Amino acid sequence: MLASITLLVPPASPSPFLSFSRFSPSISASVSDLVRVTSRRLAWASKTESIATMATEEDECMGSVKAQLAKLFEVSLKVTVPNEPDVEPLIAACTGKFGDYQCNNAMGLWSKIKGKGTQFRGPPAVGEAIKNNLPTSEMIESCSVAGPGFVNVVLSKSWMAKSIQKMLSEGIDTWAPMPPVKKAVVDFSSPNIAKEMHVGHLRSTIIGDTLARMLEFSKVEVLRRNHVGDWGTQFGMLIEFLFEKFPNFEDATETAIGDLQAFYKSSKQRFDADPAFKERAQQAVVRLQGGEDKYRRAWAQICEISRTEFHKVYKRLGVHLEEKGESFYNPYIPGVIEALTNQGLVEESQGARVIFIEGSNIPLIVVKSDGGFNYASTDMAALWYRLNEEKAEWIIYVTDVGQQQHFDMVFKAAKRAGWLPHSDSSYLKASHVGFGLVLGEDGKRFRTRNTEVVRLVDLLDEAKSRSKAALIERGKGEEWTEDEIESTAEAVGYGAVKYADLKNNRLTNYTFNFDQMLNDKGNTAVYLLYAHARICSIIRRSGKDVEELKNKGTLVLGHKDERDLGLHLLQFPEVVEEACTNLLPNVLCDYLYNLSEIFSKFYSNPECKVVGSDMETSRLLLCEATAVVMRKCFNLLGITPIYKI
Template sequence: MWCRTEFHKVYQRLGVHLEEKGESFYNPYIPGVIEGLTKQGLVEESQGARVIFIEGINIPLIVVKSDGGFNYASTDLAALWYRLNEEKAEWIIYVTDVGQQQHFDMVFKAAKRAGWLPQGDNYPKASHVGFGLVLGEDGKRFRTRNTEVVRLVDLLDEAKNRSKAALIERGKGEEWTEEEIDSTADAVGYGAVKYADLKNNRLTNYTFNFDQMLNDKGNTAFYLLYAHARICSIIRRSGKDVEEVKNKGTLVLEHKDERDLGRHLLQFAEVVEEACTNLLPNVVCDYLYNLSEIFSKFYSNPECKVIGSDKETSRLLLCEATAVVMRKCFNLLGITPIYKI
């Protein structure tokens, strides 16, 4: 119960919603699954245990221990069977550290031998998503000074507190309500931790650094959220109803910087497809950061003036399109956008 309470604090801050089925949920299904695999001739006796031999791997998958007890492999096979047969899952994604790669590879290969999963990459399918370690600045696993592993909830709270302090230092405490400051600190602080993790290739270890992830320059959530808020500010300052502009306006990309931005926006769909196919959220992060940089180049160019130019309508549409795609990226990354800063 204590663990569940602590986990809930993290999920609440991250905006994660779970449909919980703990390990014990699958216990009643284990005997039937093992019996079915045995009838198929997949389960063999080995040194008092019951195992499944996997081609190309020199250790067997133990499904019943020598003392007759079940183990993680037993549970994982039962869970996989349940998800495929009862929940009719099309794609099951297991997210654990890279050290469990071989275990799940063996489970999936056993499932293919049993005919639960098709050969190749057809549906239904199961994938393992491994991830690397979070390191401290000493290059070792991230811990506190007394060598305890840092709790994620404490990291998130620290990130929010630092974000809140930065907002107040910028003078927002006098301009905004306490609620506005708090919600913005939530979005920036929690978004900073998420983005710092997701922008790296998931298999790569990375060094945790608060100052770097809360920097308002470079490839950080703060920079990207600020860029989005600035676009929203441009649209507001125009005094135009953006919905009316979208209904009646026409997009014309004459300047090179406009065309560069338009081309990058058109790449969004294929970027999402690549990220989903390869299960690499950093692909979305790279795209989002590049989008912000390309927009900044467009907006900073005096030849691409938005408000008050004879091409205001078209350029407002380009600003809105950029903001919409940025929000789509934030949504995919689990980051809450902010609309003013």
């Protein structure tokens, strides 16, 4: 199948994820000239695009507040320490009260330059110089040096207000990050045909969808891959059992078979108990892999029945996936293994053919001792395909942490083969997004009462019916149409399941608890969805046309609570960037929760009265900006917003 294998050459030293957003700047002309020169050097220059195109793109793509400040500090660092050209600005949001952002380069720089005949007398002096050499910019109101040389920046209120208003009139997409990657594969969900789709697959589906959404928002082309387990020796047994149960196997529809998992169990029992059946099942695998028509059709039918079941879950979750199952890569395996063998990477070990991996005491088995292929052979072929045929630059795998070692070995083998660069600091790269277990109230693996596996469709239906019951209890049955009740119950119920999963650091285990996740207080989707609906109702109550205000009105961040809210809104681009770069959806959840807390503080302050005050227009704009950013967060988390409660 593979005529030749082209090996990918890793790109030459790509730069960090720095100029990340199209969030537009208002830096003065001279500074922006300087900035353009430096950021051009910083731009990810491993592709063959001309510098000219990159420069025009950059004119509009100046990045998040953090990235914009980084550019200004880069200019200053160049002047401050001309002999240290490779110093990268270290910019962080301040936690203390001395400023909004700080530049943390002074101490590190001092240890580099001391004793080299520098004119500086310690880190505070370096900080002072960094501050003094900072180009003037409309962004910055004031700067000060604190402690051992931290340079604190206070942003200008009018610049902040203008930036938020610009987002309101041009749309939240202007705040999208711009990672230096064009195409990514997100391999997620990926259940196994005829086996249970368990809560682990639910986590993978929810986390993978969010990561895909964040990348899509960032204008990355995402291949949403469902790497279903549709190949392997279990199919021999399933097909034989199908023939036995349904002599006319084409009649074996979903309704006729009923539960495919039960079907799997019975066929396994038959396989274990009857040697003649076992023999036939083994033959069936050979005939299926040999491409015999009847066997292929039976296999396709079993896959189709499973698929129908998976789709019920995807439909409820609103998740879109494109299936390329294990079987798809099967024809590519021999060619890939041959190429790896020709490179001298594949060795014989106890009858199997393996790739040894540095630092691992077990090798990666790519051909089993019986000559068959396995999970790892498929993953090597899939990775090869994704890099060479699909030309993806970032390949992301979302599975439970139990598979970490497997992926670690696959990635290391790919690095040995020269498919991927050794360092993960650049794109091209592969990343494993591991996650912990879902636990039940008893602290053990989540199961239903009779210790059977949990049917995901039932789980989601229960979330919906519980949230529907809560709406009815609150009297919405009389107030709302049936459709409104249904769609709100879905938004809240499914949103609650997703958010309860996403808000935790994905590596930790979490306890599944309906009462907790459907609580309207605390860090839950219900609380956040209601907070958003309340903001919408404030705007409605004002009777003003907010679209009109966006262009005619002026936003002012006069009060401290208004400024705090404005600052948090402006941090959205860098938070998405962080969540996306580190593949951590909980970072976005934390941001969203804090946003609603900061909004409450503003809204409940009598000094910040919105409707009917003389600052009404400005405050309505701030409410609208909050609602817009909240909706984008919901959208990235795969949660449907609600507009009234």
